[in-house]
Amino acid sequence: MSLGRTILLKMADSEFLNRQATQRSFVKRATRRFMPGEAPEDALRAAQMLKAEGRGTVFTKLGEAITVRADAEAVRDHYLWFFDQLAASGLDGHVSVKPTQLGLDLSYDQCLEHLMVLAARSEAIGKTFWIDMEGFVYVDPTLKLYRALKAKHHNVGLALQAYLYRTQADLExxxxxxxxxxxxxxxxxxxxSVAFPVKADTNRSYFDLSDRMLQAAAAGQCTPILGTxxxxxxxxxxxxxxxHGTPDRGYEIHMLYGIRDADQRRLRSEGRTVKTLISYGSAWYKWYMRRLAExxxxxWFVVRSLLG
Ligand SMILES: Cc1cc2nc3c(=O)[nH]c(=O)nc-3n(C[C@H](O)[C@H](O)[C@H](O)COP(=O)(O)OP(=O)(O)OC[C@H]3O[C@@H](n4cnc5c(N)ncnc54)[C@H](O)[C@@H]3O)c2cc1C
Known part of the structure; x- marks a missing residue:
């Protein structure tokens, strides 16, 4: 891992820097490159523009590592409200959540309960409900959550990380x-000890895992989403x-808002199914530092924003 990436990911865990950054308007301005705004309405408005280009959307409210029960309940209630907005919007829009945002650190059972409620609502309005994958310590509980959700709701998707040695076995x-x-x-x-330290190995793993999924998709056994x-x-x-003979509609390409936008449009115009993940909310510090680390x-964008 490069030194710059290591330092930025360490900075992501600093509560002091979190408080400092979120109070500085120039940092806030710099985040606009990766998110249309903090309000859910900003995200929905941006999604309408993408819809005009034939792109779908995945939405996520920023926030993670929730440690207060009422806060996890508030996140669940927010998404229930957001599903109503989605149903009324006519968007090809879906929701992605982080288990720790719904209280995984507090209680596995309660987190599962919240996720079940959200997956049911998502299914009722015909949307895929996404579970993000967080740090390594959460992989086992997140896989367990996914199995429990998938047993009840067919429309649930899970993120897997190609940099982990274990992912090939998890996928199988x-x-x-x-x-x-x-x-x-x-x-x-x-x-x-758990992840490829060299980027080329992660890239190779990404190719091999995707290839396996695309082959399974040709036989209708898996729906692969290439999130890169x-x-x-x-x-x-x-x-x-x-x-492999995988039909065009048998897999999708997902990218983040504001990154490789011209390529997102090109891939769409070439017939690929493309969705853009739009983040919103005020808890953007950790997420934003991960974008810088990538x-x-x-x-330099932050520095340029500082200079106006
Ligand atoms: C839809 C989606 C969902 C995701 N969900 C998760 C998740 O649940 N868990 C998780 O651990 N990670 C998640 N990620 C982040 C992911 O793990 C990578 O950190 C991120 O996508 C960068 O890797 P890359 O595949 O784009 O390849 P890279 O090799 O890192 O980048 C390829 C090229 O893309 C461009 N690029 C990549 N990142 C940036 C950036 N931040 N700013 C500007 N240009 C950039 C650059 O041109 C770069 O050369 C998600 C990413 C996407 C697209």
Whole structure:
């Protein structure tokens, strides 16, 4: 892992920097590159623009590591309200949540209860309900949550991280469930005991896991979502999908708002199903630091915002 990435991911865990950054208007301005605004209405408005280009949306309210029961309940209630907005909007829009945002650190059972309520509501309005994957310590409980949810609701998707050595085995174990999987490279600072320390190995793992999913998708056994901005890798995988006979609608490409936007449009115009993940909310500090860590050159955007 590069030094810049390591430092930025360490900074993501600092409560002091969190308080400082969220009070500074120039940092707030710099976040606009990756999120249309803090209000859910900002996110919905941006999604309408993407809809005009044929792109769908996945929404997430920023926040994680909730440690107060009432806060987790408030997040659940927020999403119930948000599902009503989605149902009325006519958008091809879906929701993605983090288990720790719904109280996984407090109680597995309560977190599952909240997720069940949300998955049921999402299913009722015909949307896929997404579970993000967080740091390594949460992988086992998150897989357990996914199995419990998938047993009751077919429309639930899970993120898996290609940088973890264990992901190949996790994917195989999930295959009998006909899973909906968003494969990402992985955004957290993990030790080399659990994750590939060298980027080229993560990229190789990403290709192999995606290839396996695309092959399974051709037989209707899996719905793969390629969650990456790595265009050469995506181009190779689109070719693999064709070679496997995976139908165009049998897999999707998801990217983050504000990143590789021209490529998102190009892929859509070439017939791919493309969805853009839009984040909103005021708890953006940790999430924003992970975006900077993915591409330390992004720090210059913050500096430029500081200069006005
Ligand atoms: C839809 C979606 C959902 C995600 N969900 C999760 C999740 O649940 N758990 C998790 O751990 N991670 C998640 N991530 C983040 C992911 O793990 C990576 O950290 C992130 O996508 C960067 O990796 P990459 O695949 O784009 O490849 P990289 O090799 O990092 O990047 C490829 C190219 O994309 C561009 N790029 C990538 N990131 C940035 C950036 N921040 N700013 C500007 N340009 C950039 C650059 O041009 C770069 O060269 C998600 C990502 C996406 C797209």
């Amino acid at each position: 174990a999930l295959m009998p469930l006909r899973p909906i999987i968003r494969l990402v490279k992985g955004a957290y600072a993990e030790p080399s 901005h790595d265009i050469p890798l995506l181009d190779r995988l689109v070719a693999r999908a064709k070679a 591409r330390p050159a992004n720090v």
